[in-house]
Amino acid sequence: MTEFAEIWTYLSTDPLLWLTLTLAAYGAGDALFKASGRKPMVNPVLIAVAFLAVLLQLTGTSYATYFAGAQFVHFMLGPATVALAIPLYANLNHIKKAALPMIAALVAGSLAAMLSAVGIGVALGLDTNILLALIPKSATAPVALGVSEAIGGSPSLTAVFVITTGITGAIIATPLLNLLRITDWRARGFAVGVASHGIGTARAFQVNETAGAFSGVGMGLNALLTALIAPIIAQWLLG
Amino acid sequence: MIIHLATLLAFQLLGEVTSRGLDLPLPGPVIGMALLFVTCVIWPRLAKTIAPTTTVLLGHLSLLFVPAGVGVVGHLDKFGSDGAALGVAIIGSTVVAITVGALTFVGLRKLTGTSHD
Structure with a gap:
């Protein structure tokens, strides 16, 4: 033997x-x-x-x-991200009807995520290099890592923050949104996707298909917006 | 099933090539998602064909984050005295972002008179 x-x-x-x-x-x-x-x-x-x-x-x-x-x-994360197009397409009518609320929620949610993280970090005395790595944490991992590097943060620190943010969002979303008495699955899903990317989206799919689809849209759009806005916030932080 | 996966991979590949070729700030899979979405709008049959596979894949989306998550644990002890402040910043900003995002969505929906469904 x-x-x-x-x-x-x-x-x-x-x-x-x-x-x-x-x-x-x-x-x-x-x-x-x-x-x-x-x-x-x-x-x-x-x-x-x-x-x-x-x-x-x-x-x-x-x-x-x-x-x-x-x-x-x-x-499989790559093909799964591509696959998000299908629920997105299936909800095309919902999305067309909610275009304006979505754009507003995207800008407000994305800015709130970045500015509140930096604000709390500054108040609690975190170093600037940690704050830089915190800025893109709500974006999906590949974007967040690229952005972190571009603005002078540490990508490996950002990776930790991205995953932690995703798990936090997945855990708090349902109790928080119930507390706020928000019953619209589109609003719930979208806000979660913007704040906590793919891990939040995975959680949203467990709860409701429409919430999952909107979460996927929120994640995709916030990837784009974070890439555009994070450098401006970083400059302001350093300036 | 195999053809469905090959379709997803082909769009991811197309996304990677586009991202690198045009030096875009978006990762390949996100561009692949956008390209697949546009293709479905033009050719709705594709969405119907691959839907069974994408439903299974997205139903287990959480699983796909486990390997990266395990990598995170090795870094947690590095934060030392900053750990508590980081925890507050991450949890606090996530609460703020979800609250602001969801309330803005609902507020604008009421303002523009979009239906609740």
């Missing part, structure tokens, strides 16, 4: 193990989410990430080794 150590040596260098565990951890997180009666606090992404992070620590596995397996899941 083969020693466990030998099997582990094979598994720990093979992408199969971490790919399987990524799917299993998310599956478990999703099962817990459903068992909780779909409570926003029981976020499947957060559960899977926490579980896998602890497992990497315990087994002394590097992130590079983990990613060799998990990259197959990560890769």
Whole structure:
């Protein structure tokens, strides 16, 4: 019989193990989410990430080794982003009718995200280089990283802020919007997409298809607006 | 299913080429989404054809963020004394952004008399 150590040596260098565990951890997180009666606090992404992070620590596995397996899941983000065009198209009539509220909510939400993050950061005494990395955090990851680099922030810090913002949005959106008594799925979805990109959009799709479609639009439009406005806010911050 | 995935990948590829070729500030997949949307407006049959696959893919969108999320955990201890301030800035600004965005949407909808549906 083969020693466990030998099997582990094979598994720990093979992408199969971490790919399987990524799917299993998310599956478990999703099962817990459903068992909780779909409570926003029981976020499947957060559960899977926490579980896998602890497992990497315990087994002394590097992130590079983990990613060799998990990259197959990560890769699907590209085609999934492209796929957002389909619910967008299906909701074309809704979107045409709501063009003006959408544009206003985009500008207001995007500016509110960037300015309030910088404002709170300044008030709490964060360094300028951290503030620069915070500015584009509501945009989808590839845009946020590019913008961060362009305005002199650290892209790896921004990556952390982007994911944290997404999970925060996914958790707080439902209780917050209920508290505000906003019942329009278009308004709810759109605001979440602008503030917390793809992770917020994924959450919106779990709640309501229309909210998901509008969240996808909000995410796409805010990617564009952040790329345009973040350099101006950065200049103002440095000036 | 395979043809559907190939279609999505082809639009992503087209988006990447456009983004790099024209030096646009938008990532390839976002441009690919815009191109696929325009194609569906011109040729509605495409949307109907690939919808079963995109529904499955988007139904599991959260899963796709797990690998990047795990990468984040390795950085969390670096923040030390800034951790609390960063947490307040991120949670606070997300609350503000969702509130402002949703209220603006609803306010403008009422102002312009757009129907609630």
